[in-house]
Amino acid sequence: MRKRLAIDAMGGDHAPQAIVEGVNQALAAFDDIEIQLYGDEDKIRPYLTSKERVTIIHTREKIASDDEPAKAIRQKKEASMVLAAKAVKNGEADAIVSAGNTGALLAAGLFVVGRIKGIDRPGLLSTLPTTDGQGFDMLDLGANAENTPKHLHQYAILGSFYAKYVRNIDKPRIGLLNNGTEASKGDPLRKEAYDLLANDDSLHFVGNVEARDLMAGVADVIVADGFTGNAVLKTMEGTAMAILGQLKTTLTGGGLRTKLGALLVKDSLRGMKDSLDYSSAGGAVLFGVKAPVIKAHGSSDSQAIYHTIKQTRKMLATEVVTQLVTTFEATEKGTE
Incomplete structure (x- = not known):
């Protein structure tokens, strides 16, 4: 059909x-x-x-x-x-x-x-890029400005479903976005959510993860409240555009030697641009x-x-x- x-x-x-x-x-x-x-x-x-x-x-x-x-x-x-x-x-x-x-x-x-x-609260999910090309799913990316620990627990379940059925990851690793990797880190929302995730045997919870490690592929699914998730998404978008823009300016605005070097690494730079572009993964899902x-x-x-x-x-x-x-x-x- x-x-x-x-x-x-x-x-x-x-x-x-x-x-x-x-x-x-x-x-x-x-x-x-x-x-x-x-x-x-x-x-x-x-x-x-x-x-x-x-x-x-x-x-x-x-x-x-x-x-x-x-x-x-x-x-x-x-x-x-x-x-x-x-x-x-x-x-x-x-x-x-x-x-x-x-x-x-x-x-x-x-x-x-x-x-x-x-x-309780459907979340906005998107697949974002990692340096190894595998990507990770993150939610909530802004459908909700405020969340409870129960909402974050449900986001982990939702993200795990998406990663398993749509991205074919058999046992998705779930990470909770926090200001440190230690289990004791975070505000009451993150601490309570951590306990819910750690005690759910149906999830492969790998603990707290920091924003700086997201593109390193630290987890397959990242869970965040909507306000934080949206801020991280916009930061990643802006950083990627700034890096690519600065590279282009440097390579095209330099002297003859710089421009010759740019020709030699053109294919590699195109690969870098593609790795930072998450549009090939599709749109954001209200899951x-x-x-x-x-x-x-x-x-x-x-x-x-x-x-x-x-x-x-x-x-x-x-x-x-x-x-x-x-x-x-x-x-x-x-x-x-």
Whole structure:
């Protein structure tokens, strides 16, 4: 059976062109997907080269990047993102992808698609780069500003599921982001979360980890509260861009000898750039809702959109959300 993806064609800095061109690539690569493009047909049609397994659901209403998220979801009922989310809720699509307003997509995921019973606070998860190319999954990256120890424990379970089913890691190593590696480190939130994780035999908990070790591959899943996780994500993004920018300036702004040297190491530098670019891993997942809700980066180009669709396709193929539902519903019944 083909996987049906509802895609917000009007979200993102380069919409609809980048979105539609990414869809063209995905349809050419995968014959087991169907795409529903939500947005202004007059603006979508010029970029759409695929003729089969794709439909356009026309609407001129969209959610802007500066719209207040919850208000926009309630009031803009015909917006491309809202219609795509409703398609998932009504069983007309299996997943939603958008590069638009992050807060609005999170609100659509929670209030339209719906939270899995037993999960208190779905978290935003993304796969981030490591120096060995294996990457690590981190959550929460900003879906929630505040968390309890129980939330962090659930994030460890969610991240472990994602790493196992989507990234094929048999026994994912779970690390708790903290200000030191000793078990006694941290504030009450981290200390209580540490005890919950250490006493859960279903998890491969490796203890506290520090931010400086994340890209060294210290764990397969990193657990953090949403405020801290988002700050770390933005720091990693900014540092990567600054390093690459400084390298480019140094190599292109130097003398003849520097430019000759740059030509010699060009392939190595391209490999370095690729290792720091996590767009090939896809988008950020609102994990803990009843269907895949995927947020592509706002500045996504067509290649990033293609990789996000590829990621969504794999999530559907592995039925990771179904596995989550089964596990948490069983846990809920056991506590009744």
